[in-house]
Amino acid sequence: MTEVLDEGPFFHGTKADLQVGDLLTAGFRSNYRPEVVMNHIYFTALPGGAGLAAELAAGEGEPRVYVVEPTGAFENDPNVTDKKFPGNPTRSYRSEEPLRIVGEMDDWPRQTPEDLQAWRDRLAAILESDRGEIIN
Structure with missing residues (x-):
């Protein structure tokens, strides 16, 4: 038993324009380390977390938050749970199996421009340090 x-x-945050029924899959470049091709697809149970990921995602599209369902097994995201938030209070997960889009949220919590810049600055500092390694 699992x-x-x-x-x-x-939820999954991205700038990609997708439709209900589409599958999100691993195998794309990381938003945070473009030289890394990801072995997992990431998601969260917190709309605000997915919204922040959408705002910080690479690309020029509009930030979007999709309601998703895992099509297979998933695990706690070790990039945040093991390193920063033991016990997974961020409710962040990853899977090697696709996520199916079942809807789109249009009322997720948005960041202010100042908060987004603070997140970008924080992320840049982490990525420049040794703490920026991605567990893939």
């Missing part, structure tokens, strides 16, 4: 990590609902 341990149920979270009942959801689950």
Whole structure:
């Protein structure tokens, strides 16, 4: 029996323009380390977390938050749970299996321009340090 990590609902933030029924898959470049091709697809049970990821995502499109369902097994995201937030209070997950889009949120919590710049600055400092390694 597989341990149920979270009942959801689950969300994924991106700038990609997608449709209900589309599958999100691993194998794309990291938003934070473009030289790294990701082995997992990441998601969260917190709309605000997905919204922040959408705002910080690479690309020129509009930030979007999709409601997703995992199509296979998933695990706690070790990039945040093991290093920064033991116990997974961020409710962040990853899977090697696709996520199916089942809807789109249009009322997710938005960051102010000042908060987004602070996040970008914080992320840049982390990536420049040894703490910026991605567990892939």
